[in-house]
Amino acid sequence: VIDLDDAEARRAADPSDMLGAVARLASDARRGYETGLGTVGLPDVDDATGIAFCGMGGSAVSGDVVRAAFRDRLRLPVETVRGPELPEWVGRSTLVVCSSYSGNTAETLACFGEALERGSRVSVITSGGELGARATSNGLGVISVPPELVAPRAAVGHLTFGVAGALEAMGLLPRLGGDVREVEQVLEGLAPRLGPEAPTAANPAKQLARRIDDRVPIAWGGEGVGAVAAARWKTQFNENAKIPAFWSALPELDHNEVVGWSAGSGDRFFLVCLRTSLEPPDVSARFRLSRDIAESAGILAEEVAAAGRGALAQAFSLVLTGDYVSAYLGLLRGFDPTPVEAIDRLKRALAGA
Ligand code: F6R
Secondary structure, three states, X not given: OXXXXXXXXXXXXXXXXXXXXXXXXXXXXXXXXXXXXXXXXXXXXXXXXXXXXXXXXXXXXXXXXXXXXXXXXXXXXXXXEOOOOOOOOOOOOXXXXXXXXXOOOHHHHHHHHHHHHOOOEEEEEEOOHHHHHHHHHOOOOEEEOOOOOOXXXXXXXXHHHHHHHHHHHOOOOOOOHHHHHHHHHHHHHHHHHHOOOOOHHHOHHHHHHHHHOOOEEEEEEEOOHHHHHHHHHHHHHHHHHOOOXXXXXXXXXXXXXXXXXXXXXXXXXXXXXXXXXXXXXXXXXXXXXXXXXXXXXXXXXXXXXXXXXXXXXXXXXXXXXXXXXXXXXXXXXXXXXXXXXXXXXXXXXHHHO
């Protein structure tokens, strides 16, 4: 088993430097915001009535973050579309944001084509690929993301803040400068505590990865940014640690999942409770009671509290923590965090089908 505190061993086990990519989240957020804000050729959305955010996997998370973090400030309803078909309500007065890191994801390209046919106001965020080329040939402004990142999921800072900056530039969100500054401060404060240079004895992310060990992680979050963070933890466990993982949200899970935590059913699981100060009091009480039920079923549990005050800062503090924990868990399990061989194989098989 790798010693997470041995820099040379880490470099050998993480040759694409996923850990380095995680460490750049604060500066990615700043760069993404500035790029979004300065993007030329964004659509005119003065009379827009809704936003459809189309993307898959690592390129869809940003839509969920924007929807949850700005729900008190966005006048328009937002739906994240994770598939190749636009819902019927999408029409001429809808802003359709197509998000694909590679620009070559079939589902996102299908939504893009459909949005153009329906005459929607289309905006694209990508590092290039077919989506970038088609957007440019249609005279659409592209919110650009650097093409050299290690993986789409490592682009979450660029993708989220690129879209947020563009929404501000389009007049759909108020000025976000203060939010972005808080995100930077919070992440810059956390990274040295959670990052690879901090020894296990003083590093809560390395400790949590070791506690999870070979149990299956379950992430719980409160409806809103907590739940979005829980979903991100789940997919990062899948992709960085190559392990099954699950997530759910409170209060919903109190109406179904808790019943599943019956005697002995938790023995192979590890519960991570992602907490924010934005939870309503009812959800805080539910966390305590629901965790008790799961622990009676044999689950091991730990709480991770978000840092910061604003919704975006709290969301990204949890994202940063989960990105580190999942990458450390991958290394402890003997996996290079970066490759996602099964996703690549599926994409190839479907492209040839
Ligand atoms: C994350 C990852 C996937 C992709 C997804 C869509 O690192 O590899 O979740 O994000 O397959 O691809 P893109 O983001 O290129 O549209």
